[in-house]
Amino acid sequence: MRPAVTMVETAEGPEEPAKGPVWARPAVLATGLVVALAALVLMAMASVALGARSVPFATVIDAFLAPDGSNDHTVIRELRVPRTLLGLGVGATLGLAGALMQSLTRNPLADPGLLGINEGAALGVTLALGVFGLSDPAVYVWFAFGGAALASVMVYSLASAGRSGSSPVRLTLAGVALGMVATAIASAILRMDSQTFDRMRFWLTGSLAGQTADTLVRLAPFMVAGLVLGLLLARPLNTLALGDDAGKALGVAVGRTRALTGVAVTLLCGAATAAAGPLWFVGLIVPHAVRALVGPDQRWVLPYSAVAAPVLLLGADVVGRLIARPGEVQVGIVWAVIGAPIFIVLARRKRVAAL
Amino acid sequence: MNVRLGPYSVRLAPRALLAGVALLLAGCLVAVAAISTGEFTVPVPDIITALFGQGTPVAELIVSKLRAPRVVTGLLVGAAFGMSGAIFQSLTRNPLGSPDFIGFTAGASTGGIIAVVAGGSAMTIAGGALAGCVITAALVYALAFRGGVQGYRLVLVGIGANALLLAVNSYLLTRANINDAATAGAWLTGSLSGRGWDHAIPVAIALAVLVPVCLYVARPMRMIEMGDDAAKAMGIRVEPVRAVAIAAGVLLSGVATAAAGPVIFVALAAPQLARRLTRSPGVTIGASALMGAVLLTGADLAAQRLLAPTQLPVGVLTAAIGGTYLALLLRKDRH
Numbered sequence A: 001m002r003p004a005v006t007m008v009e010t011a012e013g014p015e016e017p018a019k020g021p022v023w024a025r026p027a028v029l030a031t032g033l034v035v036a037l038a039a040l041v042l043m044a045m046a047s048v049a050l051g052a053r054s055v056p057f058a059t060v061i062d063a064f065l066a067p068d069g070s071n072d073h074t075v076i077r078e079l080r081v082p083r084t085l086l087g088l089g090v091g092a093t094l095g096l097a098g099a100l101m102q103s104l105t106r107n108p109l110a111d112p113g114l115l116g117i118n119e120g121a122a123l124g125v126t127l128a129l130g131v132f133g134l135s136d137p138a139v140y141v142w143f144a145f146g147g148a149a150l151a152s153v154m155v156y157s158l159a160s161a162g163r164s165g166s167s168p169v170r171l172t173l174a175g176v177a178l179g180m181v182a183t184a185i186a187s188a189i190l191r192m193d194s195q196t197f198d199r200m201r202f203w204l205t206g207s208l209a210g211q212t213a214d215t216l217v218r219l220a221p222f223m224v225a226g227l228v229l230g231l232l233l234a235r236p237l238n239t240l241a242l243g244d245d246a247g248k249a250l251g252v253a254v255g256r257t258r259a260l261t262g263v264a265v266t267l268l269c270g271a272a273t274a275a276a277g278p279l280w281f282v283g284l285i286v287p288h289a290v291r292a293l294v295g296p297d298q299r300w301v302l303p304y305s306a307v308a309a310p311v312l313l314l315g316a317d318v319v320g321r322l323i324a325r326p327g328e329v330q331v332g333i334v335w336a337v338i339g340a341p342i343f344i345v346l347a348r349r350k351r352v353a354a355l
Numbered sequence B: 001m002n003v004r005l006g007p008y009s010v011r012l013a014p015r016a017l018l019a020g021v022a023l024l025l026a027g028c029l030v031a032v033a034a035i036s037t038g039e040f041t042v043p044v045p046d047i048i049t050a051l052f053g054q055g056t057p058v059a060e061l062i063v064s065k066l067r068a069p070r071v072v073t074g075l076l077v078g079a080a081f082g083m084s085g086a087i088f089q090s091l092t093r094n095p096l097g098s099p100d101f102i103g104f105t106a107g108a109s110t111g112g113i114i115a116v117v118a119g120g121s122a123m124t125i126a127g128g129a130l131a132g133c134v135i136t137a138a139l140v141y142a143l144a145f146r147g148g149v150q151g152y153r154l155v156l157v158g159i160g161a162n163a164l165l166l167a168v169n170s171y172l173l174t175r176a177n178i179n180d181a182a183t184a185g186a187w188l189t190g191s192l193s194g195r196g197w198d199h200a201i202p203v204a205i206a207l208a209v210l211v212p213v214c215l216y217v218a219r220p221m222r223m224i225e226m227g228d229d230a231a232k233a234m235g236i237r238v239e240p241v242r243a244v245a246i247a248a249g250v251l252l253s254g255v256a257t258a259a260a261g262p263v264i265f266v267a268l269a270a271p272q273l274a275r276r277l278t279r280s281p282g283v284t285i286g287a288s289a290l291m292g293a294v295l296l297t298g299a300d301l302a303a304q305r306l307l308a309p310t311q312l313p314v315g316v317l318t319a320a321i322g323g324t325y326l327a328l329l330l331r332k333d334r335h
Helices: A026-049 A057-065 A071-105 A117-131 A137-160 A168-191 A194-200 A213-232 A234-240 A244-249 A254-276 A282-294 A298-323 A331-348 B014-036 B044-051 B057-092 B104-117 B122-144 B151-175 B178-189 B197-224 B228-233 B238-260 B266-278 B285-305 B314-332
Strands: B002-005 B008-011
Touching: A026 A057, A026 A071, A026 A282, A026 A298, A057 A071, A071 A213, A071 A234, A071 A254, A071 A282, A071 A298, A117 A137, A117 A168, A117 A194, A117 A254, A137 A168, A137 A213, A137 A254, A137 B314, A168 A194, A168 B151, A168 B314, A213 A254, A213 A298, A234 A244, A234 A254, A234 A298, A244 A254, A282 A298, A282 A331, A298 A331, A331 B122, A331 B151, B014 B044, B014 B057, B014 B266, B014 B285, B044 B057, B057 B151, B057 B197, B057 B238, B057 B266, B057 B285, B104 B122, B104 B151, B104 B178, B104 B238, B122 B151, B122 B197, B122 B238, B151 B178, B178 B314, B197 B228, B197 B238, B197 B285, B228 B238, B266 B285, B266 B314, B285 B314
Parallel strands: none
Antiparallel strands: B002 B008
């Protein structure tokens, strides 16, 4: 089988890493990561406190230390905390998935939502819930994995079919086409079953609301597995960035690295979609911003993406809760409204293929 | 094979002609089947008498008030989608470059939903859809313009617009009151049910104007497919041709969406299926139009009869067409 990505032949050899700018030194980058983690903690606290019914921070702390069963405490413990943890998990998985995909495909426009992988997973979940009547997240997540894996394989085959080989534009278009087909089939299934439709309407646009703590507990092991596997791949992906031949010469098992990255992406996207529906652009924009900040080293890009994405996802979720009080706007909608213009700006750049 | 007539000459490809005739026949067959069968069967001879006002009152009502306008709308809308798809696939040089994916259909949906929420009649909804499509296309074109519009930039900007508009659409749907949401939801699936002559006639007028335009730009577009520089070298004014082609494609898909709702995947599948049938080297406007008409009316017929008496929206069937088409692309190009 030929590789899914055509090689970009460039004259780059292994570079001397040591003499970078000040901000690219490991100590500075490590400090930055700690700062990002702190921002994540702050954002998580904001996500617990703010909403249709905002609660003072003191009450939030009381709810953890001395729950008294009052209305506020119940809202926080039963709704806001699971929702925030879900946002953390989904953000981290999608951020990392996007960074992995951009590195693997050398395609700066790769995003789990844009390339149809999240939609494939969503179709799997819809089948499981709507047709087979499964309700255990730890069971239907396997349908999400199946859908995500199938979608990834199909997208790469579609994009690299024909003579000209795969390019960012072909890949993106193939992904969008596949995603639209998957979504159309999913909505057709839902339309025939009004009960499931009611339950899944908001999920299908991407939402952190309406999932119980139990769902989170059932899905967490898959998310953690994907995160660990993904982060472990940083070093071989760095080497593969030099090209397949150089990578092979430097001792990286090219096929195995690709396959493992595929497994990690499937785990991450499947679990995230099973939890929050098909979200777009989270995995696109965060790795872009991170690369602009920390440079091309995957050992930093991957963890930064995994930390920065949930900060932004939770932020968008809080915004969605605040702008439409007492209702709320699904986080998927907020993200698309923020993400689409950024995507257009990226697409307007001259060298789309530059990574 | 060239046919010369005074100063004019037409190049004829027998295979393409044969395919065209076959598609025409298929279209007629589907149309007759759609008009004649159903809960109340009208025998084929009665269709003709009914159309000329000579049949029984019941047959006349069913044929000329209910079934014929629906079939005619389907044929016209399908043809419009097919041509629109052919134009955009040629411009983007990609068999997936369809107005469904680059924001135009989503923009038409946004316009339609806004019209529904504003309490508009069927005609206002159609107008809203057309306006939404044209405005979106103008914005995408402007954003993609950098000393000319490259196909790939049009695609990428369009994909961004598509994502944004889909989000706006779901936002509008969640904020609308339950009745409006139901109306808009039904319209959004795309349906030909309940279409009367007042839907068919505007599409017919638009086609009468736009088909000549499409045929006029078809030839230079063939050249542009070979690359801007090559086309320029052959004396084609690339940007004007492209602008006219985009305008025609947008109007076609806008008018079609206004009449039948955002039926996706017909514009995607028709041009390539037609290309395979005619064995032509690139997508062709005429064959794509015929294929689109056959696909949409065929899908509509299947939607009415497959699970009868339950009526499926035609959009469900065309989604299946889209999936099959992608699978076909995968299979065909795998060697």
